[in-house]
Amino acid sequence: MKHPLHVTSEIGELQTVLLKRPGFELENLTPDYLQQLLFDDIPYLPVIQQEHDYFAQTLRNRGIEVLYLEKLASEALVDKNIKEEFVCRILEEGKTEGNVSHQTLKDYLLSFSNEDLIQKIMGGVRKNEIETSKKAQLYEFMEDHYPFYLDPMPNLYFTRDPAAVIGDGLTINKMREPARRRESLFMEYIIKYHPRFATHHVPVWLDRNYKFPIEGGDELILNEETIAIGVSARTSAKAIERLALNLFKNPDASFKKVLAIEIPKCRAFMHLDTVFTMVDYDKFTIHPAIQGPQGNMNIYILEKGPDEETLKISHRTSLMESLKEVLGLKDLVLIPCGGGDAIASAREQWNDGSNTLAIAPGVVVTYDRNYVSNALLREHGIEVIEVLSSELSRGRGGPRCMSMPIVRKDI
Numbered sequence: 001m002k003h004p005l006h007v008t009s010e011i012g013e014l015q016t017v018l019l020k021r022p023g024f025e026l027e028n029l030t031p032d033y034l035q036q037l038l039f040d041d042i043p044y045l046p047v048i049q050q051e052h053d054y055f056a057q058t059l060r061n062r063g064i065e066v067l068y069l070e071k072l073a074s075e076a077l078v079d080k081n082i083k084e085e086f087v088c089r090i091l092e093e094g095k096t097e098g099n100v101s102h103q104t105l106k107d108y109l110l111s112f113s114n115e116d117l118i119q120k121i122m123g124g125v126r127k128n129e130i131e132t133s134k135k136a137q138l139y140e141f142m143e144d145h146y147p148f149y150l151d152p153m154p155n156l157y158f159t160r161d162p163a164a165v166i167g168d169g170l171t172i173n174k175m176r177e178p179a180r181r182r183e184s185l186f187m188e189y190i191i192k193y194h195p196r197f198a199t200h201h202v203p204v205w206l207d208r209n210y211k212f213p214i215e216g217g218d219e220l221i222l223n224e225e226t227i228a229i230g231v232s233a234r235t236s237a238k239a240i241e242r243l244a245l246n247l248f249k250n251p252d253a254s255f256k257k258v259l260a261i262e263i264p265k266c267r268a269f270m271h272l273d274t275v276f277t278m279v280d281y282d283k284f285t286i287h288p289a290i291q292g293p294q295g296n297m298n299i300y301i302l303e304k305g306p307d308e309e310t311l312k313i314s315h316r317t318s319l320m321e322s323l324k325e326v327l328g329l330k331d332l333v334l335i336p337c338g339g340g341d342a343i344a345s346a347r348e349q350w351n352d353g354s355n356t357l358a359i360a361p362g363v364v365v366t367y368d369r370n371y372v373s374n375a376l377l378r379e380h381g382i383e384v385i386e387v388l389s390s391e392l393s394r395g396r397g398g399p400r401c402m403s404m405p406i407v408r409k410d411i
């Protein structure tokens with residue numbers, strides 16, 4: 001039987017992808033909690049859903065199988081005990097203790113059908129949803145003080161980040177920001193209990209219990225032997241090192257090199273894929289602002305060391321040269337987001353102009369609003385498929401962030 005996970009490049013023909021349709025969790029965004037919940041504005045739900053449906057249909061039109069996180073999660077929780085355990089884990093990690101009793105919330109959540117339970121967990125539980133007779137503490141009666149028993153998870157439509165397929169396995173990520181921590185629990189349960197995955201041996205190269213954070217937006221598979229990982233506001237050098245060691249010693253993994261690429265730690269560049277993506281065998285998008293005056297950067301190549309717990313680490317300063325070296329290319333092109341004009345590049349990077357989703361070598365999905373970057377990609381011979389982006393872009397992620405490739409053809 002075909003392995004349910006298989007990704008050995010960024011650009012191999014995309015066959016199966018995981019998305020999450022934006023849902024009620026976005027209706028629980030209010031100005032007071034935007035920053036905490038990692039949004040810059042409140043999307044208009046019917047329109048963001050239309051835009052997301054258009055994105056999904058664009059992928060289907062190209063023959064790509066689209067799976068939905070919310071559907072897989074509800075299908076994974078058929079067993080009563082597993083469902084109960086999942087709800088308890090969500091409540092523990094949602095730091096609900098000290099609010100309404102754990103038992104009251106648990107009973108409330110378990111009163112829903114599987115599908116509605118998942119929607120409710122994703123959407124959040126407001127204080128006014130629980131009957132007043134079940135409340136005991138002053139805090140619980142004060143809805144205006146803090147409105148939720150369980151926080152909404154509005155970033156779930158960025159399926160790229162909580163987990164990432166690498167080869168025939170995956171990382172299930174310890175996420176950096178408290179607002180996103182619970183997200184990777186869905187993938188843990190899907191891999192363990194959904195029939196599509198549970199009957200296969202699926203190696204987890206790094207799991208969400210590891211102490212230091214890593215997020216999928218920083219994990220880019222350059223080829224079957226090389227991964228690039230951003231050292232960023234969200235991904236730590238420690239997690240990269242641990243992942244490299246785990247991959248190098250595991251006979252199920254084909255990977256031999258990890259390129260650790262340091263990027264500035266700021267909101268606009270939260271992950272490597274917000275400033276750098278692969279669009280063809282020898283072409284990449286890049287936001288010029290991540291390079292120093294002479295194009296210099298801080299890059300390390302990690303390789304197998306003398307024993308299983310030691311790495312060979314070498315320093316490089318040029319992204320272009322490092323990529324040529326690890327990919328065995330004579331030449332390659334870095335296509336600047338916004339064409340290199342300081343204003344256009346900052347504007348289009350903010351709206352994910354560098355965040356392309358390759359669905360085949362030289363074929364990418366991008367946001368329509370980034371017209372300067374899109375025109376430049378076309379000038380370089382790339383086929384650019386534009387999708388709608390007025391509301392989707394308010395969450396600060398583009399087509400790559402909104403998609404988790406599950407299966408790609410080898411190149």
Ligand SMILES: NC(=O)NCCC[C@H](N)C(=O)O
Pocket residue numbers: 038039155158160161180216217218270271273274395396397398400401
């Ligand atoms: N890979 C990505 O860059 N994902 C975008 C995540 C945006 C989300 N609002 C966040 O701050 O985590």
